[in-house]
Amino acid sequence: MNTNKLLTWSLATFLGSIVAVSTHRCEAQNQISLAQFDSWIFQTAGRDEEQCRRGLQNKIELQFVRIEQSTPLTESQKDCLRLAGQGDIKRFFDRVNQAREKFLRMEHKDNNANINEAYQLASPLQQELSQGIFGDGSLMEKATRYVMTDDQTQQILERELEQSRVMMELQGKVFLSTIGRGMALTAKQQRELQGHFQKKIQQLGNIPATEGRSSVSGSLFIMWLVELANDDDSSHFDDEQMVVIKRLENRANDAIPMLKLRGLVK
Amino acid sequence: MVTRRWSFLLLGLLALTTRPVSSQEQRVQAVQEFNALNQLVAEEPKPPAKKPIPPEFLKPLVNAELSFVHRVCEPTEEQMKAIVESAQDSLEGMVDILDPKVRGRTASTIQYRGLDGQRLNQNPVRRIREDTMEYLPLLLSDEQYQKYKQESSQRERFEQEAASDYLAALVTYKLTLSKSQQRKLREVFLEEWPDLDSQWVVAYIDNQRFVPIIPSNLLRKVLTTEQQVAWASFQQVNISVMLGQNAELFLEKEWLP
Numbered sequence: 024m025n026t027n028k029l030l031t032w033s034l035a036t037f038l039g040s041i042v043a044v045s046t047h048r049c050e051a052q053n054q055i056s057l058a059q060f061d062s063w064i065f066q067t068a069g070r071d072e073e074q075c076r077r078g079l080q081n082k083i084e085l086q087f088v089r090i091e092q093s094t095p096l097t098e099s100q101k102d103c104l105r106l107a108g109q110g111d112i113k114r115f116f117d118r119v120n121q122a123r124e125k126f127l128r129m130e131h132k133d134n135n136a137n138i139n140e141a142y143q144l145a146s147p148l149q150q151e152l153s154q155g156i157f158g159d160g161s162l163m164e165k166a167t168r169y170v171m172t173d174d175q176t177q178q179i180l181e182r183e184l185e186q187s188r189v190m191m192e193l194q195g196k197v198f199l200s201t202i203g204r205g206m207a208l209t210a211k212q213q214r215e216l217q218g219h220f221q222k223k224i225q226q227l228g229n230i231p232a233t234e235g236r237s238s239v240s241g242s243l244f245i246m247w248l249v250e251l252a253n254d255d256d257s258s259h260f261d262d263e264q265m266v267v268i269k270r271l272e273n274r275a276n277d278a279i280p281m282l283k284l285r286g287l288v289k
Numbered sequence: 290m291v292t293r294r295w296s297f298l299l300l301g302l303l304a305l306t307t308r309p310v311s312s313q314e315q316r317v318q319a320v321q322e323f324n325a326l327n328q329l330v331a332e333e334p335k336p337p338a339k340k341p342i343p344p345e346f347l348k349p350l351v352n353a354e355l356s357f358v359h360r361v362c363e364p365t366e367e368q369m370k371a372i373v374e375s376a377q378d379s380l381e382g383m384v385d386i387l388d389p390k391v392r393g394r395t396a397s398t399i400q401y402r403g404l405d406g407q408r409l410n411q412n413p414v415r416r417i418r419e420d421t422m423e424y425l426p427l428l429l430s431d432e433q434y435q436k437y438k439q440e441s442s443q444r445e446r447f448e449q450e451a452a453s454d455y456l457a458a459l460v461t462y463k464l465t466l467s468k469s470q471q472r473k474l475r476e477v478f479l480e481e482w483p484d485l486d487s488q489w490v491v492a493y494i495d496n497q498r499f500v501p502i503i504p505s506n507l508l509r510k511v512l513t514t515e516q517q518v519a520w521a522s523f524q525q526v527n528i529s530v531m532l533g534q535n536a537e538l539f540l541e542k543e544w545l546p
Contacts, residue, residue: 067522069522081515153498194494203444206353237494263541263542
């Protein structure tokens with residue numbers, strides 16, 4: 024009897040110690056350090072602050088290369104833009120430091136909740152870095168508009184428009200190559216349609232902004248296919264393909280108000 | 290009196306003897322006993338193994354390819370019937386496409402998934418085209434087959450160019466590459482990235498927040514070290530190609546039974 028009791032007691036102690044050790048381990052695993060928090064923010068930018076700062080400095084210089092593809096910059100213009108770029112970097116790291124402070128203030132009662140909260144803090148900053156901190160609304164962008172002469176601004180705008188046209192044409196080609204699979208388009212049909220899209224894109228007064236360009240362009244492509252199919256002298260599609268085009272007509276009609284709002288159709 | 294006694298005795302004996310059993314009845318009984326014993330000893334007979342069925346979402350892709358064959362080769366009704374039969378056989382042989390084991394899978398390997406999330410081990414469109422290329426010469430005249438080969442290769446080229454052009458332009462835009470770098474990158478994609486698929490590129494056109502994971506050995510050939518570092522700073526994600534979507538973009542004709 025005593026032996027049995029002793030055995031039961033030993034087993035209970037052993038199991039208890041396992042549970043205690045495993046709980047302790049879970050807690051340890053769930054706690055994250057400031058370095059780990061930083062690595063979430065900087066995961067695509069070199070994993071730490073120093074490398075991230077270096078990468079951002081390089082991106083300022085890359086902005087000069089981008090602008091100089093349209094128009095040459097003077098040294099004083101570059102200095103001004105560099106200063107604006109430094110301002111954007113400072114603003115970004117101010118937000119990083121705020122997030123760090125919030126992270127450090129977190130109570131360590133429920134570790135899982137803390138991990139989620141910490142991720143919510145880090146994630147927008149990480150996305151901001153990925154998308155680039157010198158884009159729309161940045162000091163760099165504002166300074167670019169400010170320091171450029173009218174001619175330079177015009178040249179930059181023209182180049183941006185041209186680049187957007189090219190990107191839209193390439194999107195059109197990808198669109199045709201994928202719908203070609205379902206509609207069994209021949210290469211000849213695809214090339215004809217590509218030519219048609221190119222003409223239409225050249226006629227566009229403005230090009231959909233990068234943000235949301237894919238859905239707007241997709242609607243335009245479908246609308247152009249429908250227009251082409253409805254041409255009296257159209258022989259671009261056979262009867263079977265026409266059924267698909269007719270099916271897409273509703274989609275095209277639904278998109279017209281949105282396209283009008285953006286000034287892409289009359 | 291004696292005779293009556295004997296007759297009663299005979300009747301009594303007759304009543305006691307069992308009814309005569311025919312040989313057929315004996316056989317039935319033996320079989321029943323055998324079955325009863327077998328039920329106790331033997332396991333339930335296994336139903337015949339079910340033939341694996343290829344995923345349903347592949348059917349529209351095969352139908353579309355058959356429409357393409359019909360359009361470019363103009364086969365006779367009999368030829369088309371035989372082509373459809375071969376396509377059916379080929380589809381049934383595509384059950385192995387669901388095997389998720391892919392040798393040499395890397396971060397940049399393009400992944401294909403069915404509507405229920407099934408992982409495919411290869412590009413189904415390419416597989417269907419390769420299969421078609423295999424059985425068509427047996428069913429078409431040489432002239433018809435050459436037409437298919439030519440049209441198919443032009444279509445392939447259009448698709449590869451579309452994907453390569455877009456990706457080269459995307460990298461150029463993001464990293465401000467020179468014209469010659471863009472041209473070289475396009476060439477590298479066209480020549481050294483045979484798995485590049487325009488359907489995969491669509492995923493990145495629709496999700497501009499992310500950039501694709503481009504094999505680093507290809508980027509190294511064109512980009513400077515600084516440019517490679519800059520490319521790594523963008524959010525790189527490998528988005529799977531989802532099959533079975535956009536049914537409205539497919540022809541209605543269903544060749545397969």
